[in-house]
């Protein structure tokens with residue numbers, strides 16, 4: 076059964092790639108209302124795909140937001156584990172479009188990389204699972220385990236619809252373990268198993284001053300400019316040592332243990348490469364921690380955007396009525412994103428000068444997660460990754476967020492195994508996002524072997 080599936084996958088590489096290109100051609104940008112229809116089309120495309128490869132009950136589930144696609148195949152029998160496969164079919168916006176070397180929605184292969192929005196995050200990696208299941212079903216007509224799929228369309232906007240969907244469909248989604256391919260390896264020959272993800276707390280701040288934009292000559296000098304106030308407030312949120320000054324912010328942070336510090340120091344991380352990849356002259360962060368710790372095991376606060384007044388071309392002498400900022404914090408275990416939002420909200424209101432008013436809106440939040448390293452599902456993952464990629468996986472904390480991992484733990488009581496096949500320089504959320512094609516094919520083989528292994 077295993078050999079036949081691997082052989083099928085290897086002999087269908089061309090058609091797999093052609094189909095993936097079609098999947099990538101639908102601009103399923105979850106953040107932009109203009110792409111509502113594309114989101115619907117992508118969800119239906121997936122249902123057709125799942126039906127064609129032989130899965131049962133493939134369906135588009137409407138929600139208050141973007142639909143959730145589900146499908147299943149439960150004929151392996153009660154003695155076999157049930158695997159819940161999660162992925163997301165939505166993608167990030169593509170701007171600035173002029174920086175792309177090819178159309179983000181006309182996938183193009185250059186030097187073994189497939190360039191397109193969503194190629195790595197996460198349509199390409201989600202598609203791996205479809206091709207794995209196809210490779211079994213089209214050869215032996217069955218799967219080594221029971222499988223349930225849940226593919227969502229709001230991951231990139233931290234959407235509110237998935238958690239209630241999972242809560243309402245607990246019985247339908249019941250499984251022994253979840254498998255997610257939405258992370259990356261360290262190198263093409265060095266796989267990685269993520270055991271921790273950071274949470275996220277995302278806020279928008281609005282500072283209001285005068286009732287309308289004012290002439291900066293008539294009024295300038297006597298008005299507390301909301302942009303000035305906002306900049307002062309934001310600048311005070313971190314001290315010179317990169318520590319966040321919001322009272323209570325660090326109260327629940329689980330400190331990095333000596334053992335984990337040693338582990339992180341030994342992890343194959345090059346600060347020079349990190350700087351080169353980011354295109355910066357130097358690194359800067361919370362003192363007392365390594366760069367690796369700063370980007371994975373410590374909480375952050377970053378300004379994601381800042382605007383107000385006149386930002387068009389040329390000058391306009393204006394004193395703005397309002398100033399805005401988007402700020403987000405990456406959180407670590409056991410910080411609660413709701414509590415952190417409340418702390419920040421209260422602190423921002425407290426430090427605002429009395430001449431302005433501050434409104435804080437929560438855009439989204441998600442919990443971080445820690446995964447048990449000592450389970451048969453984790454061990455099996457280590458084994459097959461080593462077989463296929465030639466090296467034992469490195470166990471890593473991921474600085475990014477996949478909020479569903481915490482939801483699966485809380486609602487379904489299961490851990491997620493993150494079989495990630497991207498690479499660190501895939502350019503997620505950036506222009507020229509790409510997916511290393513050997514990882515697409517090896518990812519299919521590794522996942523075929525993984526399902527076989529846990530079905531033994």
Ligand code: BES
Nearest residue numbers: 196230231232233257258259441475476
């Ligand atoms: N695939 C990423 C998570 C990720 C990022 C994994 C970097 C490995 C490296 C995921 O799709 C993502 O971007 N998540 C968002 C979640 C947020 C919008 C709630 C993130 O981390 O910003």
Ligand code: ZN
Nearest residue numbers: 196231503504
């Ligand atoms: Zn993403």
